[in-house]
Amino acid sequence: MIEGHGDDLYKYNRPITANFSSNLTNWIDPTALKTWLRERMDEAISTYPEPQPYTLEARVAKASGIQPEQVCVTSGATEAIYLLAQSFAGVRSAVLQPTFSEYADACRIHGHQVISLYHLPGNGRLPEDLRMLWLCNPNNPTGQVVDKDLLLRLAADNPHILFVIDQSYEDFTLKPLLAAREAVEMPNVLLLHSLTKRYAMPGLRLGYLTGNASVLYHLRTHRMPWSVNGVALLAGMFLLAHPQAVPFDLPGCLTETARLQSLLRQAGGMEVWDTDTHFMLVRLRMGKASALKDYLAHKHGLLIRDASNFEGLDSTYFRISTQRAEDNERLVTAIRQWFEME
Numbered sequence: 001m002i003e004g005h006g007d008d009l010y011k012y013n014r015p016i017t018a019n020f021s022s023n024l025t026n027w028i029d030p031t032a033l034k035t036w037l038r039e040r041m042d043e044a045i046s047t048y049p050e051p052q053p054y055t056l057e058a059r060v061a062k063a064s065g066i067q068p069e070q071v072c073v074t075s076g077a078t079e080a081i082y083l084l085a086q087s088f089a090g091v092r093s094a095v096l097q098p099t100f101s102e103y104a105d106a107c108r109i110h111g112h113q114v115i116s117l118y119h120l121p122g123n124g125r126l127p128e129d130l131r132m133l134w135l136c137n138p139n140n141p142t143g144q145v146v147d148k149d150l151l152l153r154l155a156a157d158n159p160h161i162l163f164v165i166d167q168s169y170e171d172f173t174l175k176p177l178l179a180a181r182e183a184v185e186m187p188n189v190l191l192l193h194s195l196t197k198r199y200a201m202p203g204l205r206l207g208y209l210t211g212n213a214s215v216l217y218h219l220r221t222h223r224m225p226w227s228v229n230g231v232a233l234l235a236g237m238f239l240l241a242h243p244q245a246v247p248f249d250l251p252g253c254l255t256e257t258a259r260l261q262s263l264l265r266q267a268g269g270m271e272v273w274d275t276d277t278h279f280m281l282v283r284l285r286m287g288k289a290s291a292l293k294d295y296l297a298h299k300h301g302l303l304i305r306d307a308s309n310f311e312g313l314d315s316t317y318f319r320i321s322t323q324r325a326e327d328n329e330r331l332v333t334a335i336r337q338w339f340e341m342e
Contacts, residue, residue: 074209
């Protein structure tokens with residue numbers, strides 16, 4: 001689904017002045033990180049990075065209270081997804097839908113038999129022939145969080161299944177989630193983490209896996225050397241050493257998210273899904289999301305995410321990520337104007 005992701009502002013001739021289409025938010029200001037990197041760019045690009053990012057893995061492990069062999073740093077969470085699919089090629093995998101398409105895409109490339117699930121059982125065992133279960137928590141595009149206790153029960157009741165839990169948006173919810181220290185105690189749970197989202201640096205591509213050391217050892221046998229570039233590694237070192245350098249007011253952002261949801265519901269013509277994080281799924285009661293997207297981009301310089309290509313959704317769905325209040329109000333006003341034209 002390379003052509004179907006958000007943040008496709010390059011397709012539009014008019015400048016995009018507020019971008020709601022990716023799951024980034026302008027509540028995060030990465031200026032301190034950019035300044036620090038700018039001063040060290042020669043160091044970052046003049047020498048080869050570590051072939052395997054052991055130093056950063058050790059720093060992540062120390063910060064997470066686990067061992068370095070229980071961490072695998074990758075070029076964004078997406079590299080981790082494709083490495084996992086390759087490392088366990090040919091098995092039967094289930095994907096909890098609707099969600100990020102790369103789980104299923106990566107699995108199909110590597111010969112998995114992929115099935116879709118639309119809910120998790122409250123208790124009991126999953127199918128005996130399943131070997132992997134992929135889910136995003138908080139989920140993209142719905143923003144909803146699966147109950148932590150349910151995940152723990154399912155993992156314990158299904159030791160034959162490797163649970164791949166993508167927690168790329170873990171820094172954007174107040175709901176309880178699995179910690180790395182908990183995941184490493186279970187032989188069949190891997191957590192995906194993303195520094196891209198929390199620190200608003202999608203161009204650098206930096207993420208990591210935490211989990212059972214033997215599973216990650218198997219994964220490393222398929223990883224190409226130098227997959228994580230020197231600039232990304234330097235950024236990771238800085239952020240671990242200075243976690244408050246890029247502050248984020250999560251309670252304030254979630255309060256603004258609730259206000260934006262209320263404004264959208266007041267506008268009418270839409271069903272706004274409940275969310276546990278800073279982005280949300282919306283369904284139009286009339287018209288197509290693609291038409292609304294083009295109108296907002298061309299007429300108002302605002303970009304939303306047409307969500308019709310998520311499995312299980314149709315042409316009426318779009319996703320937006322909460323921005324600052326002024327931009328959110330511009331979006332709601334523009335959507336109201338679109339409804340008046342329809």
